[in-house]
Amino acid sequence: MQKLKNYINGQLAEPIAKSYIDNYSPANGKVYSLIPDSDEKDVELAYAAAAAAFKSWSVTPKETRSYYLLKIADLIEQKLDVLAAAESKDNGKPFKLAKRVDIPRAAANFRFYGTGILHFSAQSHAMENSAINYTLKQPVGVAACISPWNLPLYLFSWKIAPALAAGCTVVAKPSEVTPMTAFLLSEICIEAGLPPGVLNIVHGLGPKVGNAMVSHPNIPLISFTGGTATGKHIASIAAPMFKKLSLELGGKNPNIIFADCNYEDMLSTTLNSSFSNQGQICLCGSRIFVERPLYERFRNDFVAQTKRMKVGDPSKEDTRIGAIVSKGHFDKILSYIDLAKQEGGNVLCGGKSFNPGGELSEGYYIEPTIIEGLDFKCRTNQEEIFGPVVTITPFDTEEEALMMANSTTYGLASMVWTENLTRAHRMANAIHAGIVWINCWLLRDLRTPFGGVKASGVGREGGFEALDFFTEPKNVCVKLN
Numbered sequence: 001m002q003k004l005k006n007y008i009n010g011q012l013a014e015p016i017a018k019s020y021i022d023n024y025s026p027a028n029g030k031v032y033s034l035i036p037d038s039d040e041k042d043v044e045l046a047y048a049a050a051a052a053a054f055k056s057w058s059v060t061p062k063e064t065r066s067y068y069l070l071k072i073a074d075l076i077e078q079k080l081d082v083l084a085a086a087e088s089k090d091n092g093k094p095f096k097l098a099k100r101v102d103i104p105r106a107a108a109n110f111r112f113y114g115t116g117i118l119h120f121s122a123q124s125h126a127m128e129n130s131a132i133n134y135t136l137k138q139p140v141g142v143a144a145c146i147s148p149w150n151l152p153l154y155l156f157s158w159k160i161a162p163a164l165a166a167g168c169t170v171v172a173k174p175s176e177v178t179p180m181t182a183f184l185l186s187e188i189c190i191e192a193g194l195p196p197g198v199l200n201i202v203h204g205l206g207p208k209v210g211n212a213m214v215s216h217p218n219i220p221l222i223s224f225t226g227g228t229a230t231g232k233h234i235a236s237i238a239a240p241m242f243k244k245l246s247l248e249l250g251g252k253n254p255n256i257i258f259a260d261c262n263y264e265d266m267l268s269t270t271l272n273s274s275f276s277n278q279g280q281i282c283l284c285g286s287r288i289f290v291e292r293p294l295y296e297r298f299r300n301d302f303v304a305q306t307k308r309m310k311v312g313d314p315s316k317e318d319t320r321i322g323a324i325v326s327k328g329h330f331d332k333i334l335s336y337i338d339l340a341k342q343e344g345g346n347v348l349c350g351g352k353s354f355n356p357g358g359e360l361s362e363g364y365y366i367e368p369t370i371i372e373g374l375d376f377k378c379r380t381n382q383e384e385i386f387g388p389v390v391t392i393t394p395f396d397t398e399e400e401a402l403m404m405a406n407s408t409t410y411g412l413a414s415m416v417w418t419e420n421l422t423r424a425h426r427m428a429n430a431i432h433a434g435i436v437w438i439n440c441w442l443l444r445d446l447r448t449p450f451g452g453v454k455a456s457g458v459g460r461e462g463g464f465e466a467l468d469f470f471t472e473p474k475n476v477c478v479k480l481n
């Protein structure tokens with residue numbers, strides 16, 4: 001059975017303790033590879049390599065850093081099929097989705113920051129005839145990058161690329177649930193000739209490896225994407241150590257549909273924003289609010305089209321809904337469906353697991369599920385489920401829709417469907433969220449600020465915001481006379 005390795009100081013390395021964790025394929029519930037069960041000793045080795053490499057990488061010309069990032073982007077693109085198949089097998093997502101979105105986007109992240117760094121600049125502030133200030137933006141140091149399992153290489157690279165571009169060196173940990181493409185990335189970095197120690201990837205469990213990274217006294221910044229509870233824990237460790245923190249956390253995103261929307265466009269996009277990646281995208285719209293005159297038509301069409309979505313083998317071309325990422329998460333989603341029923345919800349479709357049979361009969365599949373009749377304040381409508389489960393709720397006025405949309409502790413993304421221009425802007429202005437999509441979903445320009453408010457996170461990724469995060473501004477004031 002394949003044993004993955006850590007990537008430390010430019011080499012593939014076994015964990016010091018020689019201990020491994022089983023890696024499951026969610027499509028069939030079987031162990032198919034082994035992941036290093038690393039600990040703080042491996043993190044220390046990775047840190048030492050990153051700290052040594054920082055001395056030269058932080059002063060390496062940006063053109064050279066750019067060269068390596070672009071080379072990595074090229075290699076990811078060349079290996080598109082291999083990486084997409086690996087992502088699909090590790091995560092359960094349809095191969096087609098990994099090939100169309102996850103892997104191209106990982107390459108785009110490297111390319112974006114490989115070129116972005118060439119345009120990154122700082123300001124100067126002249127004080128008439130007395131002095132001139134200029135700002136240096138210096139790489140902070142060794143960065144800890146920790147990412148989740150839902151978009152494995154895509155989110156891993158979203159952190160690593162700006163960190164490396166800015167001149168930081170990195171100790172990174174992918175989710176232990178989906179380590180495979182991070183391992184393949186280490187092979188790509190070796191092939192690209194990335195200098196040793198610039199990027200180090202340590203595999204293992206969050207409470208062991210992640211915790212050792214976060215609490216390391218000499219790692220001054222942490223870029224984390226994951227659940228809100230983990231983010232809270234990380235903040236409690238990092239804050240007293242005065243570390244720089246970027247936290248991209250959970251969501252419970254509203255999808256607000258007005259009766260005057262472009263109906264066909266809204267319906268097809270809402271199918272995607274509800275169930276893409278089995279609903280396991282932090283940006284999915286899990287609470288759908290529909291203006292009452294449209295409610296019945298929408299419910300009937302949405303349920304009918306959802307029932308037609310093919311659930312099953314992630315490797316098949318026509319599969320829309322693949323496997324849930326892990327048995328633990330599968331159980332959690334089903335428990336939320338039970339909760340929704342206890343709270344008085346009416347399951348309009350789905351609501352149960354699905355068995356594709358044959359070799360996949362031990363896999364973790366859940367039918368796309370639509371629930372109506374729930375109070376907007378109930379737990380099903382307030383807590384993040386992160387699966388193929390949405391609720392639908394009618395509303396009568398714009399104020400009511402807004403009040404329900406803003407009622408959760410989260411504030412990541414939101415969607416508004418209307419052809420009324422002023423209403424669209426009014427809603428965008430009033431929604432508590434870091435991202436508002438009007439008449440669309442998941443249209444992403446990598447230059448835009450990405451992140452959430454309230455319990456959805458602190459800080460922004462994307463564009464120059466990420467390069468700002470990985471650099472420290474230093475003002476230099478020069479007296480002129």
Ligand code: NDP
Pocket residue numbers: 146147148149150151155173174175176177204205206207209210211214225226227228230231233234248249250251281282384386412451452456457
């Ligand atoms: P987790 O918070 O469980 O894990 C995220 C990462 O943190 C994993 O690598 C995990 O390792 C690691 N980790 C766990 N415990 C610790 C710890 N004590 N110290 C340091 N690191 C730790 O999230 P999930 O992987 O379950 O991902 C799903 C969540 O991510 C959802 O809430 C989703 O909304 C959110 N998310 C947010 C996004 C955003 O941009 N705002 C984007 C995508 C997802 P391990 O897996 O080994 O436990």
